[in-house]
Amino acid sequence: MKICVLVKQIPGSEATFNVTPDGRWIQESGLPFEMNESDIYALEEALQIREKMGEGEVFVVTLGPDRCQKTIREALAKGADRAIHIKEEAPFCTDPLTIASVFTQVIREENPELVLSGLQSDDLGFGQTGVLIGEMLGMTTATLVVATEIQDEDIRVKRELEAGWFQWQTMKLPASLAIQSGLNTPRYPSLRGIMTARKKEIKDVSFNDLRNVDFLQSFKKLSIQHAEKHTEMIEGSVDEIVSKLVNVFKNEIRIN
Amino acid sequence: MMDILVVLENKSGSIHRMSLEAISGAQQIGEECGLSVGILALGENASALAADASQYSVEEVLYLENENLNSYTADGYSAAVAQVISAENPHYVFFGHTYQIRDYVPRISAKLKRPFLNDVVSYTVDGGKPTFYKQSFNSKLVSELQTSGDGPVLVSFQSAAYSSENIQNGSASTRSVNVDLDASVIKTTPEEPFQKEAGGVDLSKADLIVSIGRGIGKEENIPLVQELAKVIGAELASSRPVVDSGWLPSHHQVGSSGQTVAPKLYLALGISGAIQHVVGMKGSKNIVVINKDPDAPLFEIADYGVVGDILEIIPKLTEALNG
Missing domain, CATH: 3.40.50.620 (HUPs)
Incomplete structure (x- = not known):
């Protein structure tokens, strides 16, 4: 089975973000970059499916600037067979439809039976790319996937619903699945994996060459999130705090 | 039209x-x-x-x-x-x-x-x-x-x-x-939805909720909060890490993969405020946050905030409210 995994590089979650003067992006200098969390699980799921089936190919596709090489090498070191790097320079596209249509052109040529992506990226947070690609390629789609079982012509997946509910569904292949974090235990690259990754193929293509639609949505301006509410801070010794809290509960919120 | x-x-x-x-x-x-x-x-x-x-x-x-x-x-x-x-x-x-x-x-x-x-x-x-x-x-x-x-x-x-x-x-x-x-x-055949654990309370109907996060520290501290919830007449809820650690069943979980609530009081104890949790409770009428970390993001949506040790505050609060 040929499996495509979409892997994205994002700024680390602990980072403090400053907006560029034009308001279109963040200042990247000094920021740590890493593989998007749910993409790590999507990659692991692909590697496990390949291992279970005893055959097949896993290739990753990454959109982003040169810095993404590090993340691509990491995916190859973990066991992906090869990679396609769609190169893009700032200012970055923030339109899910445009991004998906560029991915679609790359993936269509490869004709995979399965496309796996993380549920959403922690930077832009659209959570749409995998589903858009599935629709554009005429695949079945599922999101919030927490388990997969390959059957002959089908794939059976377990989806997380709201409030602790789950549901299995059987879908025709080819399929595009958006993977929820936590469904497996991602591996670390082995030393051998790191060595062989250097020899694996990374094919470069250009985002601008593939871009064939006009942007329909974009980030016009980024700004720092401000506190939404006035918070009354309760201070003092533990006893003072407790008596003030009791007063708030009884006289302000009126919990009785 | x-x-x-x-x-x-x-x-x-x-x-x-x-x-x-x-x-x-x-x-x-x-x-x-x-x-x-x-x-x-x-x-x-x-x-x-x-x-x-x-x-x-x-x-x-x-x-x-x-x-x-x-x-x-x-x-x-x-x-x-x-x-x-x-x-x-x-x-x-x-x-x-x-x-x-x-x-x-x-x-x-x-x-x-x-x-x-x-x-x-x-x-x-x-x-x-x-x-x-x-x-x-x-x-x-x-x-x-x-x-x-x-x-x-x-x-x-x-x-x-x-x-x-x-x-x-x-x-x-x-x-x-x-x-x-x-x-x-239709190329998809869905099966019947199921719940991981049967039973549990419908937190979305609760008027008062006491909710705990990672800051509760260990499973042995859970009864402290259960006691406080009982005294107030509140339902007990939690963030995802508490459920993932196995300290409470998953039907207590509030957030995007748990329940969404909007009680009159949401008392958040030791919850830092990851977005996955916030989307499940930000509609609460009164949010009271107690956390050791003054930079915990949940303070941003709090009506009342206390920077302090929940393990010190909870027992005394229970006692005072019981009186």
């Missing part, structure tokens, strides 16, 4: 709470921008859902019943709703940003080649038109979104972006709509 079409989600025979919030948001935006609002119910018993929705102050309520929509599939729902949108041609289509919406609405966006602004938290009005905002970069930044081209814009709203309590009542007419949906479109 309506300018804003709100698409409802059917949650076990009633209107999903976040769909009600979307109706509330649509009424508010509609009033400010001079746009009329309509509603679409679809799936099994859509007519009953439409009858429920007709009590709100909107132009018209549409309902779509079709045997291929009785069970939810992304294949069927995306095809059907795309057809209704094309036929009605509204300026905007609103949804609550539920798990189901994430699953099928991007496919409508691809079918119609129109943008889907998802997880929107707020809007401003300029020249009679709304501009929408969403959170990005781990919710640390806010992005102003712009769209281009002609045709409907799809928008989903984050939980509690609008309050369902502000819905204006009225009386709307209902209209049946049809789509051309061949069974061959």
Whole structure:
């Protein structure tokens, strides 16, 4: 089975973000970059499916600037067979439809039976790319996937619903699945994996060459999130705090 | 004809709470921008859902019943709703940003080649038109979104972006709509949904909630909080790490993969405030946060905040409230 995994590089979650003067992006200098969390699980799921089936190919596709090489090498070191790097320079596209249509052109040529992506990226947070690609390629789609079982012509997946509910569904292949974090235990690259990754193929293509639609949505301006509410801070010794809290509960919120 | 079409989600025979919030948001935006609002119910018993929705102050309520929509599939729902949108041609289509919406609405966006602004938290009005905002970069930044081209814009709203309590009542007419949906479109066979653990309480109905996070430290400290909840008469809830650690069953979990709540009091003990938790409780009327870390993001949405050690405060608070 040929499996495509979409892997994205994002700024680390602990980072403090400053907006560029034009308001279109963040200042990247000094920021740590890493593989998007749910993409790590999507990659692991692909590697496990390949291992279970005893055959097949896993290739990753990454959109982003040169810095993404590090993340691509990491995916190859973990066991992906090869990679396609769609190169893009700032200012970055923030339109899910445009991004998906560029991915679609790359993936269509490869004709995979399965496309796996993380549920959403922690930077832009659209959570749409995998589903858009599935629709554009005429695949079945599922999101919030927490388990997969390959059957002959089908794939059976377990989806997380709201409030602790789950549901299995059987879908025709080819399929595009958006993977929820936590469904497996991602591996670390082995030393051998790191060595062989250097020899694996990374094919470069250009985002601008593939871009064939006009942007329909974009980030016009980024700004720092401000506190939404006035918070009354309760201070003092533990006893003072407790008596003030009791007063708030009884006289302000009126919990009785 | 309506300018804003709100698409409802059917949650076990009633209107999903976040769909009600979307109706509330649509009424508010509609009033400010001079746009009329309509509603679409679809799936099994859509007519009953439409009858429920007709009590709100909107132009018209549409309902779509079709045997291929009785069970939810992304294949069927995306095809059907795309057809209704094309036929009605509204300026905007609103949804609550539920798990189901994430699953099928991007496919409508691809079918119609129109943008889907998802997880929107707020809007401003300029020249009679709304501009929408969403959170990005781990919710640390806010992005102003712009769209281009002609045709409907799809928008989903984050939980509690609008309050369902502000819905204006009225009386709307209902209209049946049809789509051309061949069974061959459905390439997905869903099984019956199931719950990981049976039982549990419906936290969404709770008036008072005491909720704990990682800051509770260890399982042995849980009874301290159970005692406090009992004294107040509150339900016990938690963030995901507490459930993942096995300290409480999953039906106590509040957040995007747990329950969504809006009690009169949400007392958050040792919860830092990851966005996945915040979306489940930010609609609470009064949020009281106690946390050792003064930089815990949850303080940003707190009405009352205490920087302190919950293990010291909880027993004394229980005692004082018991008196």
